[in-house]
Amino acid sequence: xxxxxxxxxxxxxxxxxxxDFYRRAGFMVGARNRHSWGTHxxxxxxxxxxMELLAVAEPEKLAGEGxxxxxxxxxxxxxxxxxxxxxxxxxxxxxxxxxxQFREAGIARSEALHxxxxxxxxDGSTVTxxxxxxxxxxxxxxxxxxxxxxxxxxxxxxxxxxxxxxxGATGIAGAVLVAQNPADHHxxxxxxxGERELHAGSGVLTAPTPRGDIRVxxxxxxxxxxxxxxxxxxxxxxxxxxxxxxxxxxxxHHALEAGSIPFAEHMGxxxxxxxxxxxxxxxxEGLEIGG
Numbered sequence: 001x002x003x004x005x006x007x008x009x010x011x012x013x014x015x016x017x018x019x020d021f022y023r024r025a026g027f028m029v030g031a032r033n034r035h036s037w038g039t040h041x042x043x044x045x046x047x048x049x050x051m052e053l054l055a056v057a058e059p060e061k062l063a064g065e066g067x068x069x070x071x072x073x074x075x076x077x078x079x080x081x082x083x084x085x086x087x088x089x090x091x092x093x094x095x096x097x098x099x100x101q102f103r104e105a106g107i108a109r110s111e112a113l114h115x116x117x118x119x120x121x122x123d124g125s126t127v128t129x130x131x132x133x134x135x136x137x138x139x140x141x142x143x144x145x146x147x148x149x150x151x152x153x154x155x156x157x158x159x160x161x162x163x164x165x166x167x168g169a170t171g172i173a174g175a176v177l178v179a180q181n182p183a184d185h186h187x188x189x190x191x192x193x194g195e196r197e198l199h200a201g202s203g204v205l206t207a208p209t210p211r212g213d214i215r216v217x218x219x220x221x222x223x224x225x226x227x228x229x230x231x232x233x234x235x236x237x238x239x240x241x242x243x244x245x246x247x248x249x250x251x252x253h254h255a256l257e258a259g260s261i262p263f264a265e266h267m268g269x270x271x272x273x274x275x276x277x278x279x280x281x282x283x284x285e286g287l288e289i290g291g
Contacts, residue, residue, distance in 0.1 A: 003148060009085065010084070011054050012278050024260065112132055115130070116130040129156050177239050219233065243285060
């Protein structure tokens with residue numbers, strides 16, 4: 001069964017600075033949360049999807065296997081090289097079944113893993129949220145983490161008040177990886193998303209999913225689409241951009257200008273470049289001003 005985008009990790013060295021950036025960009029940002037293996041996060045929720053702003057705040061806790069190695073230490077090593085988008089997570093209805101499918105396809109990296117943490121409910125009370133994950137591997141993308149995720153207490157996690165963003169963001173439109181040869185990732189991407197029919201175009205491979213699409217672009221296609229240089233992918237594919245849907249871009253531009261966030265208009269979208277967005281490219285698609 002096809003798997004839609006669940007969340008994307010934006011790994012940063014200073015979590016407070018990242019939360020401030022997203023607020024100035026017009027997003028609502030949740031409270032700081034702590035993982036037992038030493039990473040801290042703050043979330044930006046959209047319907048059915050969230051951005052996970054993540055820092056390795058307590059590296060002394062990273063020892064061990066499971067989440068400490070596959071998630072915590074992966075992000076620690078990522079941050080030694082750069083900030084930016086480090087992990088792509090897809091939704092799962094049955095993590096154990098997904099593990100079996102990943103194993104059959106030769107992309108499995110773990111068995112099903114489970115964890116819980118404390119969170120804040122919509123009324124401000126302390127609640128428990130729980131997740132099951134299974135990790136996957138694309139040999140051609142060693143600098144990108146991949147996993148599927150299932151929430152066990154979604155009613156305790158989602159907060160519609162945190163999804164009302166001043167910049168008018170209404171949902172996730174998609175995510176973009178950059179690779180020297182997008183076709184090299186066809187087999188992995190099909191197995192990871194559960195989508196049989198992928199679309200190949202001029203320097204672009206696209207996997208449509210139930211929540212946003214996943215595109216793999218070569219560097220020339222990325223520059224043509226976003227008007228900026230792609231991250232270096234000589235050593236493997238990189239997770240480069242997140243595309244958001246907005247109601248219309250007047251509210252977005254107002255929020256970005258009020259927050260002193262530099263942006264550019266390119267190919268019918270508003271783009272925040274990595275220099276401003278802590279190593280990530282953020283693109284917004286919606287009605288133009290006056291449209």
